[in-house]
Amino acid sequence: MLRDELTDFLGAPVEHLVDKAGDKLGDVTDQLHDVAENGGTLAGVGGRILQGDSPLKAFV
Numbered sequence: 496m497l498r499d500e501l502t503d504f505l506g507a508p509v510e511h512l513v514d515k516a517g518d519k520l521g522d523v524t525d526q527l528h529d530v531a532e533n534g535g536t537l538a539g540v541g542g543r544i545l546q547g548d549s550p551l552k553a554f555v
Contacts, residue, residue, distance in 0.1 A: 523550050 530540055543553035 526550065
């Protein structure tokens with residue numbers, strides 16, 4: 496029982512990080528979709544991301 500509780504306790508932060516990463520990936524996907532629909536150039540956005548800009552800054 497103690498082992499199970501410890502596993503649950505230690506697993507909670509990992510699960511939280513996975514959820515946050517999934518949310519961020521979903522946000523980036525939504526932003527890419529918006530850029531594509533609004534006539535933005537994905538190559539320009541991708542280039543800015545490769546140069547070190549954050550995805551959000553590159554899309555804006």
